Amino acid sequence: MFEHTFIGLDVHAVNVVGHALNPATGEVSAHTMPADPAIVLEWIRRFAPDVTAVYESGPTGFVLARYLRAAGINCVVAASSKLLRAPGDRVKTDRRDARVLAEMLAVGSVTEVRIPDPDEEALRDLSRLRSGTAKDLAHARQHVNAILLRHGIRYPKDTRWTKEHTRWLHRQSFEEPALQFTYEADLEQAELLAVHMARIDKHVAATAAACRYAPVIDALMCLRGIQMTTAFGLAVEIGDWTRFTGSTIGSYLGLVPSEDSSGQSRHQGPITKAGNTYARKLLIEAAWQHRRPYVRPGERLLRQFDVVAPATRIRAMEGNHRLHRKWEHFDERHKLSVKANTAIARELAGWCWSLAAPLQQGERMNPA
Known part of the structure; x- marks a missing residue:
């Protein structure tokens, strides 16, 4: 033995x-x-x-x-x-x-992965289902646009996939039977996926409102670029935000630079891309929104501010102004936009942590 x-x-x-x-x-x-x-x-x-x-x-x-x-x-x-x-x-x-x-x-050199409970894993699966469906819908719509473009047919307006655009798509026809069948099949696939996406979004909204991460989701939605599906994805992918600090959350998500240093030489390269790929993708997408002009909160943010505590609201407003100023600073320096956005995403992760971690810490100190 x-x-x-x-x-x-x-x-x-x-x-x-x-x-x-x-x-x-x-x-x-x-x-x-x-x-x-x-x-x-x-x-x-x-x-x-x-x-x-x-x-x-x-x-x-x-x-x-x-x-x-x-x-x-x-x-x-x-x-x-x-x-x-x-x-x-x-x-x-x-x-x-x-x-x-x-x-x-x-020898104690194993880096452990946090094991989620079945309920948390089910919420992650729902979030990733939405992400996969969005990708499939984008590809299906791209196929429809590609067929029209290859045959010299262009929609006269800039806004697409509206009701008007859909009616215009159904009016298009081709002389070749094989091409007509292909076009109709691609259009049908895009429409079916759009309906499927709407059904998933409805279920995500209902689940987010009733799950244990609801307070965290409401807090994250106070930041620009983070709406329901993004907040839900970040909340369930990271789970326990109290595991991190404002400086370590970026490392966990692979948003910090890689490094190859030896002796007196120090070289930093691209981000590590370690950790949770899906959460990193959500932050990268959300960070772009902070480049847009920002003077005061819009209607969506004002409505969202009403459902959170004053401390959360104040912190979120500070984050929104800070991230936009950072974007302006990068633009003034003519920083490459992709690199600048990655830096903004890294700081956005810290602001998300500053909103979510205190809520979860408070729940632990004051259990229901």
Whole structure:
């Protein structure tokens, strides 16, 4: 019986490869088993009671980790982007991956991923459904526009995908039957996706108003460029904002510059793009709105200010003015707009944290 065992698991859809290691005795045990949490638990319990297990984050999700934790096994999920691998290590197998995970866990070099509960994960899936549908809708509309453009047909107005534009699209026709069928199919697909998107947006709004993140969502919507779907996405993707500070939230989202320094030489490169890709994308898109002229809050912001506490409202107004001034400063220096927007997104992440974290901290101190 091992005194304390560190177990690395290489988890796949079909099977799981386990590697158990006791650093004190050097004893090891490797085993390949079906990807059934009950079978994995049965094997791990051979080394109980002092056991810690780890597996790499990936498409298999958190089902196994939740199952093991519910059974009393300490299981962590390692951030795949933070796993160290020697540059000369060119051999990669499931057994070696499991062994490396066990060794990293034993020396304390595993960066853990926060495991969301099933309800939080369901909210993330809803947010990502909306994002995927928006992308599909944009592609479908692009196909319709491309067909018309290739055949010299141009809509005379600048505003598209309005009711008037839709009626105009239905009036277009082509002599070739195959082309006409293709055009009608693409147009039908775009219209179906638009209806689907409207249904998802309605459900997102209802869910956001009733979920546990509702106060955070309301607070985030006080910032320019962040409306319902963006606020909902940021709230559920980050979950617990109190894990971070105003300076670390940007690093978590991969919005800080990469660095390659040695000796007296220091070189900063593009942003790291580590962490949550979807949340980073939402902030990048929202940051562009702060470049637009801003003197006073518009009607949407004024309505939103009425539903939050005065401290949140004041903080949001400070953020909106600060971010717009930063954009003006970058424009005066003729800063490349893409780089400037990334810098604004990084600071916007900090302002989002300053609105969300105090609310969650207050909920913990004053539970209902």
